[in-house]
Amino acid sequence: MSKGRVTVIDIAHAAGVSKSTVSLVLQGSSLVNEATRAKVNVVIRELGYVYNRGAANLRQAKSKIVGIVVNDLTNSFFAELAVGVDMVVQSAGYVQFLSNTGESVDRQREVVASMREHGISGLIVSPARGTEAADFKPLTNAGIPVVIVVRNIPGAKVSSLVSDNFAGASAAVEHLAGLGHRRIAFMGGFANTAVFAERLGGYREALAKAEIAFDDDLVVATAPSRAGGVEAVGRAMLLAHKPTAAVCFNDAVAFGVCDGLRARRLEPGVDFAVVGFDDVIEAESAVPALTTISVDPQGMGRRAAQLLLKQVNSGKVEAEAIVSAVRLVVRQSSGAGLDTTARRAVS
């Protein structure tokens, strides 16, 4: 409070010990006498000493800082992800640098560089569109572990956490079969994409497990949009043997399917069960009584952070470890459109 910041040397002086002793008590070392430790701690409190982690980091050539960069924090999926990361990072005594790229690879490059200069010991990144595998090469070369989440970067030699499309679709079908449905359609999505293939694969496997014959007519590929959903349900309802439920490629499609059902005087969730992959998380409450399959973003964040910290602590950066995270969410929203998951008030 008087002159400049108080340092270890000040408190060593005041406590009548040497700086190293002070340093040891700061690190909670057991190599120091209980009485001395107590005395030092008292002085620390009295002088209002604050530990300078920067100096320690410099000396030890390592830090307890991790970087997390997301492409769109405005999307609550990523916000939840960041919260999940923060939870484990915090309780591990780390702090997180968080940056938002807004889907700009340039900005991403900047913030990653900045974080590196600040000495992050690991990085979790939900890459902006257009990110290349080479973009993280400098980090991994320097022995800084990187965990990519949500989107996969083919060829990047780092750990990735992406949703398990196969298991998700499978869980959706299982859920519907459990409700007694036998005519379950798969609606929406472009058939020539990898994601479509994975989700369809999960769908087929779960059908087989439930001993339901696969019917090609029930797979209705359309654009992965709301309009696509409307189109899909329209086509499905032309079938002689109509479906009673549908797994939708994503929730946009699911919304469209609901629209289409209502146009036919059918009530989604009552007359016809709809399950959608929850890719557009933000809109979750827009259509009540809709069941969705989604990865739990917070859980994904936690897993990403654990994965990262494991590598940080072991000093080993992993290469090409694809892990998966999926959760089945059955939403119990009220017809009013405001359910128990509605957020807390601000003020």
Added chain:
Amino acid sequence: MSKGRVTVIDIAHAAGVSKSTVSLVLQGSSLVNEATRAKVNVVIRELGYVYNRGAANLRQAKSKIVGIVVNDLTNSFFAELAVGVDMVVQSAGYVQFLSNTGESVDRQREVVASMREHGISGLIVSPARGTEAADFKPLTNAGIPVVIVVRNIPGAKVSSLVSDNFAGASAAVEHLAGLGHRRIAFMGGFANTAVFAERLGGYREALAKAEIAFDDDLVVATAPSRAGGVEAVGRAMLLAHKPTAAVCFNDAVAFGVCDGLRARRLEPGVDFAVVGFDDVIEAESAVPALTTISVDPQGMGRRAAQLLLKQVNSGKVEAEAIVSAVRLVVRQSSGAGLDTTARRAVS
């Protein structure tokens, strides 16, 4: 890549100059010969040098790091706020430590302490419930500016950014009067709170400006909840001279008012105009055709960051500067409940 990290001394050696010269080019000083600068920059790139900000911070006893702590990042209001902060912070060459407290004052204390140890040069905080003015004393004593956002902490001698309830309510009335309404009710909220008084004040002032007589019957205080909204509209509709529009204490009330209108076979937004303070941001798309008044969280974040950086750069910490930020948002949502503000897909 070969042995340890490359430092200024390495590049000085390789470029045939001294470390100080390197240091000068790193800082973009004009005191260095153009040719030398170029050569040094080449070597820097060749050796893959990365600047060690930690060391620089230590030496200069300052950092380009700001802390931001929010009480609930899961609430998209705060996520947007963080994005706003990030924007200005990033372009000012700073990085942000972000932490989530989840409304825990203990956690808040921890993260703030941790940030301090890491040498933040400023802090933006949306305080957890129960935060006391004294909690930020250590920071301000150390000359570290603090900006409190969203919630006010009475007695805290720091800058605060809160929404301008008076101006917001006023803008709402103005909006409704502009649409031709003359019987505008004020619905919901407990009459004995400061926030209620402020919003009601703005309502009254705007009425006066629009030359509409204030009618006590049109102020219907109820619980600031959905049920309260239902109750409020019920009571208002018993009046001989019924309202044709309402400013609602918050959006929960507004939802209830809409519920109540529908129960009376009235269509909100068509037969009866409803404007609500958007305190529960997350539910924005739950009730289509609802007009809301809200502070723009991103804008608030940007202003907070600007305010903070101004203090950081000037070295002056401000005390007790209450500023306000309000924006009128007229939502144009489609009847389907999914509007153009729906978020981007994740994958």
Added chain:
DNA sequence: CTGTTAGCGCCTTCAC
């Protein structure tokens, strides 16, 4: 168990 001695990588006087 505690003190002494060197730096971590950078920036800042000061000479040259």
Added chain:
DNA sequence: GTGAAGGCGCTAACAG
């Protein structure tokens, strides 16, 4: 314009 020291606050060896 450039080089030579010294030190920011801390910790990692060693001694004692």
